[in-house]
Amino acid sequence: MLEVFGRANSINVIKVLWLLDELGTPYARHDAGMAFGRVDDPDYRAMNPNGRVPTIRDGDVVLWESNSVLRYLAMTAGERGLALYPADPAARASADRWMDWQLSTLSPAERNLFWGLVRTPPEKRDMEAVRAAVAASAACWRILDARIAAGGPYIDGAMMTIADIVLGAYARRWFGPEVAMPEMPQFPALAAWYARLGERPGFQRWVNPKLY
Structure with a gap:
């Protein structure tokens, strides 16, 4: 399942979560950033060397930068994704x-x-x-x-x-x-x-x- 790392009050995470709702894509979200920490852990930095949110993991694909994440999610979501991108x-x-x-x-x-x-x-x-x-x-x-x-x-x-x-x-x-x-x-x-x-x-x- 697609994994989203990031706190729900981050505007850049919000973008991703809103799009996932539009697409109807199932996912699991893990709190990260600010009060939740996590972003400086070695395994997180291995995914995202910037130590910021969001980061997504989709099988072997790991991606950060929210607008790039949106493009990827739309491009991999079939017809519904093409309607939005x-x-x-x-x-x-x-x-x-x-x-x-x-x-x-x-x-x-x-x-x-x-x-x-x-x-x-x-x-x-x-x-x-x-x-x-x-x-x-x-x-x-x-x-x-x-x-x-x-x-x-x-x-x-x-x-x-x-x-x-x-x-x-x-x-x-x-x-x-x-x-x-x-x-x-x-x-x-x-x-x-x-x-x-x-x-x-x-x-x-x-x-x-x-x-x-």
Whole structure:
């Protein structure tokens, strides 16, 4: 059986778990990371030399880096996987670019918003850095809002892809009550897309729980 190593409150593990629900793929999950430790154990480092989560083990295949894991899971899941990660080169490349955009652009922009408000006690918060992260994150979400407004209902049109899973997990950090601030602008198309994703069982199970 497929094994997933990682704590369920890691955004990168959440991406994987949500996709597995969408695919209906059976798996066993093992807690790892932060309070659960495990990631510095020699056998874990042999699988993932970075000592981070998630890592998956699928028979002889061991893989880390969450977006690469999503691609692998979709490509090995038959027709359901192809529905979420199309075989057409242009469609696949479009999903890939938004997943790469998450890594290169969105994640650095929003990092101090999530960490500053969720993972930092109130008395230790750097609110100047948080407000800067709100502005940087808003600039990113404005791009996606325009994309969806022009050709939704999903990022690449009529069909949901794994790019929606990746960015939907991150949108939780924008729309969640744990990070709500008056300075946050409204993005109607993005909000409608986020609500649409919120109807999916995998989202409700893995993305919707309280951020911590």
